[in-house]
Amino acid sequence: MPAGKKYREDHKETMDDLLLNRPGVRLGQMFGHPAYFLRDHMFACVVEEGVCFKVPDDYAESRVGEPGVEFFKPGGQPMRGWIQIDREESDEYREEHHLIQTSMTFVGSLPPKKPKGKK
Numbered sequence: 001m002p003a004g005k006k007y008r009e010d011h012k013e014t015m016d017d018l019l020l021n022r023p024g025v026r027l028g029q030m031f032g033h034p035a036y037f038l039r040d041h042m043f044a045c046v047v048e049e050g051v052c053f054k055v056p057d058d059y060a061e062s063r064v065g066e067p068g069v070e071f072f073k074p075g076g077q078p079m080r081g082w083i084q085i086d087r088e089e090s091d092e093y094r095e096e097h098h099l100i101q102t103s104m105t106f107v108g109s110l111p112p113k114k115p116k117g118k119k
Contacts, residue, residue, distance in 0.1 A: 006032050007046040014090040015046055018100065025104075031074075043107040044100075047072075050086035051093060053103040057081055063099070 012034045019025050019036050028035050028042070035045040043054045052072040055063075060083045063069045072082035087093060 007034065007048060008090070010090040011051055011087075011093070012046045014093050015044065015051060018093065019044065022104070024108075038104055038107050039110070040113045041107045041110050043103045047084065050084045052082050052084040053099060054082055054107055055099070055103050056106050059102055059106075 015034070015036065016027065020027060024038050026037050028037050030042055030045050033045050033047050035042045037043065041054070045052050050068070057080065060071065060081060063083055064071055068086040070084055070086075071078035072084040073079065085093070085096065085099070
C-alpha cells in the first residue's frame with residue numbers, strides 16, 4: 001500500500017466492479033475509506049489490506065477463523081456484526097458471492113435510517 005494511503009486501490013476497483021452495478025448501491029466514504037451503502041446503511045468498506053462487511057452475528061461467527069477472516073476491529077476493538085476479509089489478490093473477492101449477498105440482504109432488512117437532525 002502506498003505511503004499515506006488508507007486502503008488498497010486495487011481492492012477498491014474490484015469492489016466498485018462487484019457492487020456499483022447493483023440496484024440501490026451507492027459509493028460514499030467512511031473516515032476516508034471507500035464505503036458502499038444500501039438504503040443509507042453502510043454494508044461494505046475498503047480498509048487497509050482488506051474489505052469489511054456488515055453481516056448477521058451468526059454469519060460473522062461462522063466465518064471468523066477462516067484464512068484472512070477476522071472481526072473488524074477499528075481502533076483495536078471488535079465491532080459487532082462486522083467482519084474483515086483480507087485477500088492478497090483483489091480478484092479473490094469475486095469468489096465471495098454468498099458473503100456479498102448475505103451482507104446486502106441483511107442491511108436491506110434493516111429499518112430506514114431517520115433523517116439527521118430529527119429525533
